[in-house]
Amino acid sequence: MNSSKTDLKNFDQQGLIEFVEQLNQPSFRGKQLMAWLYKPGISDFWQMTDLAKKFRQVLNDNAYISSFDKPLMERSSDGCVKFGFRLSDGYLIEAVLIPETDRNTLCVSSQVGCAMDCSFCLTGTMGFIRNLSPSEIVNQVCSVRDFLLDEPRESLIGPTEVTNLVFMGMGEPLNNLSNLLTSISILTEQKGLDFTGRRITVSTCGIVPKMRILGENSTVNLAVSLHAIDDDTRNILMPVNKRYPLAELLEACRTYPMPKRRRIMIEYTLLQGINDSDAAAYELARRLKPIPCKINLLAFNECDGIPYKSPTRERLLAFQDILRKNHYSVFIRTSRGSDISAACGQLASENNS
Numbered sequence: 138m139n140s141s142k143t144d145l146k147n148f149d150q151q152g153l154i155e156f157v158e159q160l161n162q163p164s165f166r167g168k169q170l171m172a173w174l175y176k177p178g179i180s181d182f183w184q185m186t187d188l189a190k191k192f193r194q195v196l197n198d199n200a201y202i203s204s205f206d207k208p209l210m211e212r213s214s215d216g217c218v219k220f221g222f223r224l225s226d227g228y229l230i231e232a233v234l235i236p237e238t239d240r241n242t243l244c245v246s247s248q249v250g251c252a253m254d255c256s257f258c259l260t261g262t263m264g265f266i267r268n269l270s271p272s273e274i275v276n277q278v279c280s281v282r283d284f285l286l287d288e289p290r291e292s293l294i295g296p297t298e299v300t301n302l303v304f305m306g307m308g309e310p311l312n313n314l315s316n317l318l319t320s321i322s323i324l325t326e327q328k329g330l331d332f333t334g335r336r337i338t339v340s341t342c343g344i345v346p347k348m349r350i351l352g353e354n355s356t357v358n359l360a361v362s363l364h365a366i367d368d369d370t371r372n373i374l375m376p377v378n379k380r381y382p383l384a385e386l387l388e389a390c391r392t393y394p395m396p397k398r399r400r401i402m403i404e405y406t407l408l409q410g411i412n413d414s415d416a417a418a419y420e421l422a423r424r425l426k427p428i429p430c431k432i433n434l435l436a437f438n439e440c441d442g443i444p445y446k447s448p449t450r451e452r453l454l455a456f457q458d459i460l461r462k463n464h465y466s467v468f469i470r471t472s473r474g475s476d477i478s479a480a481c482g483q484l485a486s487e488n489n490s
């Protein structure tokens with residue numbers, strides 16, 4: 138990589154158009170470039186055969202196409218694959234592929250570390266290091282797409298492509314909103330990576346003012362990590378609650394601008410003796426009433442360095458039952474990849490310290 142040159146994967150289509158115009162090229166060249174940059178196997182401008190040779194030379198002098206080196210990989214016994222991508226400044230970020238028979242969900246990172254300090258999350262213990270650029274976000278997807286294309290078909294559990302994306306890896310995506318929006322634009326542009334907004338989910342711990350900006354500027358799904366339904370408990374689990382308390386967060390969910398018939402995904406991780414009582418389930422049912430939502434319940438994954446315990450299976454089912462009787466769609470999300478520390482809340486790279 139040459140730092141005096143521009144990484145074209147940091148631009149969405151509009152950004153590419155503006156970039157080529159600065160090089161005194163017509164705007165349609167930006168669209169042509171977009172169509173090339175995200176084709177598998179394209180790593181230099183000389184492969185872009187329908188671009189004029191002179192233009193390719195101009196590009197070569199001023200820009201480059203970033204990609205990650207071969208990632209570190211760990212495979213879970215349940216089929217999940219954790220990828221470790223080394224960034225140009227040496228930091229390591231992680232993404233997790235979660236294959237099912239009909240889909241491949243990729244959990245991507247948006248930051249190195251995280252500033253939000255949720256007390257049940259290993260990433261939070263790293264602190265915040267830096268935001269990922271748009272190219273560092275989309276290159277996680279490109280790299281796993283290429284991995285799937287190279288894998289022998291018979292060894293795959295799911296399809297040969299990444300079908301769904303969740304921003305639930307390292308970092309709070311809304312704390313990196315501008316780069317997040319640019320990456321979503323690249324991911325959803327037809328000439329880019331061509332995902333529909335419906336297949337992308339952004340998860341937030343509740344950065345209230347930025348939720349609306351995300352909703353007004355994209356058609357992705359929103360997941361909100363709630364994890365407690367009273368301010369005292371949530372203040373302990375998620376310090377962001379002191380800044381944006383539950384009442385404000387729930388109001389932001391109620392008024393969140395989203396496409397018709399969509400619902401917000403409420404994420405609720407049960408921690409034994411902390412937030413898993415019947416009373417908490419009834420209160421959750423009561424306070425979510427005005428919000429079009431579905432609920433994902435997750436049993437906490439115990440790990441070294443985090444003081445909480447998993448709830449019993451009976452407790453999890455009883456909690457679900459109360460919510461179901463209150464007419465919510467409630468799913469118990471099975472945690473995948475825990476044997477390789479790739480499950481929810483377990484992403485924290487030891488190699489960044």
Ligand code: SF4
Nearest residue numbers: 251253255258261308
């Ligand atoms: S749960 Fe999410 S927002 Fe909270 S510390 Fe972990 S990565 Fe950050």
